[in-house]
Amino acid sequence: MTPLYDAIRAFSAQGPVRLHIPGHKGKPLPIPELTGAAALDVTELGPTGDLFHGGEPFDSAQRLWAEDFSMDCCQFLTGGSTLGLHTALALCCRPGDRVLIDRGCHRAVYNALALLDLEPVYLPRPWWEEERLTSTISPESVEKALTEHPEIKTVCITSPSYCGLLCDVKEISHMVHRNGGRLIVDGAHGAHLPFLGVDAFAGADVVVCSAHKTLPALGQSSLLFANGFEPEQVRRMTSVYGSSSPSYPMMISMDGARDWMEGEGKLLYRRTAERTAALRERFPSLQEGALDPTRLTLNAVDGPALARALEARGLWPEMEDGGHVVLILTGMDSGEDLDRLERGLEEVPELLGRCPPIPAPPMPERVLSPREALFARTERLPLEGCAGRVSAVQLAPYPPGVPVVAPGERITEKELAYLREIGYNNHEVSVIL
CATH class of the missing domain: 3.90.100.10 (Orn/Lys/Arg decarboxylase, C-terminal domain)
Structure with a gap:
């Protein structure tokens, strides 16, 4: 089912004379590769709906996402997870509130602290010496911090991490709810997990996911899921930070990505998970802890050198640090793609393995808010x-x-x-x- 896509396609098929934005009027664009998107790139009209006012076709399209994530409501975002994180903190906090923040949060959270005048109490991630990585936020650390700061009613963590590590969100949520608070999870890299049967967000009050990071959706296409909030409240706060002209092609791509993941995509993703497990066994990589089944974090003697060697072979990683190279594998990676990756890794054995010890990130002194x-x-x-x-x-x-x-x-x-x-x-x- 693709309610949004169906509605926009039906409107476009009527051959309407578009005396409104966008300026291309649904006609071929100067860039040939983008021509097909123009017909679906519309604005808010009766037949096309209005993202920030509710009603069809958005209610049905977003409800299907919410059901897949076992959440009360879903809000489409066309400004990336950055938009979602700003909205989430605005929903849960009042200016001047003290909040518990995972020190491993994305920079968007730090910007939101300033914009909303929030007072952060940082929750450092423990250093995992063996893996040369920061580990996960533990329920015990959250419980300890809330005991020391019982006035805190909003907690924001990241899960999964860039390297694919998953926090115990369900147990952390118990600690937060016991204190009368709400838990925000930046799950930007986890939009695919519920479709694979990974219970990654159970207990969270607000979850933000980037559909474009791990699903076949256009860049910046993201989602906010919420429990315990009225949909109108979520729409209103999202509209404060989001564009008043949200991109229909982006939102349609999310409609299609969900439908694909409910069918063929789930099977393809599971095949990718099987290949990821096999690659982890063959090559030095992160294997311990609760992991995203399709994230491959390679151990590298020299992370930048390994990344450049892969790039020279036409294999482009997501990121590297001193001792790791992170590869985002999805259901869209073909068997041939993964075969090429495997052959490329076979050619650089000298670059794979443990790097020299890396120091833990420092915790700087705070001087100003x-x-x-x-x-x-x-x-x-x-x-x-x-x-x-x-x-x-x-x-x-x-x-x-x-x-x-x-x-x-x-x-x-x-x-x-x-x-x-x-x-x-x-x-x-x-x-x-």
């Missing part, structure tokens, strides 16, 4: 000349976009040494005057 840092007067300095200064920006290697230094935190030699170690290459930084 996120909001104070955002609106402070600044100057630009070479990164190496910033020791002792307070950062006005996030020092966040991207991907994964997790800040080493957040706005308002002091940059010391310890942070500079860590950034050098991981190969951070931003040469100038905005610091506060």
